[in-house]
Amino acid sequence: MSLLVLGANSLIAQATASHFAEAGHEIIFAGRKQDEPEKYANDFSIRYKVNCRAEYIDALDYPTHRKFVEDVLSKTPQLDNVLIVFGYLGTQEKAQADFDEAHRIIDTNFTGVVSVCELLAAEFESRKKGNIAVISSVAGDRGRQSNYMYGSAKGGLSVYLSGLRNRLSKSGVNVLTVKPGFVNTPMTYGMPLPKPLVASPEKVGKDIFKAMKSGKSVKYTPFFWWWIMKIITSIPEFIFKKMKL
Numbered sequence: 001m002s003l004l005v006l007g008a009n010s011l012i013a014q015a016t017a018s019h020f021a022e023a024g025h026e027i028i029f030a031g032r033k034q035d036e037p038e039k040y041a042n043d044f045s046i047r048y049k050v051n052c053r054a055e056y057i058d059a060l061d062y063p064t065h066r067k068f069v070e071d072v073l074s075k076t077p078q079l080d081n082v083l084i085v086f087g088y089l090g091t092q093e094k095a096q097a098d099f100d101e102a103h104r105i106i107d108t109n110f111t112g113v114v115s116v117c118e119l120l121a122a123e124f125e126s127r128k129k130g131n132i133a134v135i136s137s138v139a140g141d142r143g144r145q146s147n148y149m150y151g152s153a154k155g156g157l158s159v160y161l162s163g164l165r166n167r168l169s170k171s172g173v174n175v176l177t178v179k180p181g182f183v184n185t186p187m188t189y190g191m192p193l194p195k196p197l198v199a200s201p202e203k204v205g206k207d208i209f210k211a212m213k214s215g216k217s218v219k220y221t222p223f224f225w226w227w228i229m230k231i232i233t234s235i236p237e238f239i240f241k242k243m244k245l
């Protein structure tokens with residue numbers, strides 16, 4: 001039993017990994033900074049007494065992804081769980097004026113995830129088992145003026161995952177789309193968010209673990225975001241376009 005975490009530096013990634021470690025899984029922490037994943041691997045192996053190691057991956061360095069996946073699989077041939085956490089919120093206003101920022105938002109949240117996910121999906125499909133979870137966002141359910149660059153990348157990601165799930169279901173491979181609302185992490189630090197709606201990374205990590213273990217397809221976390229997004233997506237466009245969101 002093992003878990004590969006892509007985007008190890010995220011608090012949500014660590015919170016989810018802690019449940020897998022408690023259940024005795026080997027944890028492979030992968031991230032773009034060499035020292036951080038290594039720090040978590042050492043910490044988890046002491047705390048949970050499970051095998052852990054660190055790997056290096058940059059979501060935007062697509063040509064390296066094949067070798068990354070081959071290396072991981074050669075060291076852990078029985079890899080059975082993958083959690084992809086990469087993400088970049090960026091700045092909407094900057095992205096409107098500077099395509100480099102828009103490009104980075106789209107590529108980190110969508111293209112980079114698709115690049116590495118396809119390689120892992122092909123492996124799990126050929127083995128006819130495995131569990132792939134990817135963090136999208138409620139922001140992908142409807143475009144808003146305040147973050148439509150990020151939201152559209154996550155929306156594209158959710159549609160990609162829906163198609164991948166459709167493809168892999170006959171092979172017994174589960175694909176979970178995680179849609180968190182507001183989470184208290186460095187990504188949202190300093191934002192004026194409505195406190196009752198902000199979840200802890202621990203709460204989200206627990207929801208992801210449970211959803212992966214039960215073979216769920218889509219998980220809104222916390223659960224009440226399902227209701228919030230039902231309402232938001234049902235507002236007619238002629239009203240929605242006049243709202244300041």
Ligand SMILES: NC(=O)c1ccc[n+]([C@@H]2O[C@H](COP(=O)([O-])OP(=O)(O)OC[C@H]3O[C@@H](n4cnc5c(N)ncnc54)[C@H](OP(=O)(O)O)[C@@H]3O)[C@@H](O)[C@H]2O)c1
Nearest residue numbers: 007009010032058059060085086087137180182183185187
């Ligand atoms: N926080 C929220 O309210 C919220 C809500 C909905 C969805 N999400 C999603 O949840 C996921 C985790 O976010 P978070 O809140 O934990 O924020 P975070 O702390 O900013 O985590 C983002 C993670 O993505 C990694 N990353 C960014 N660009 C990368 C690249 N080019 N290559 C490799 N790794 C890269 C970061 O690594 P470094 O630390 O090395 O930069 C970090 O580990 C993201 O997909 C985010 O979009 C968050």
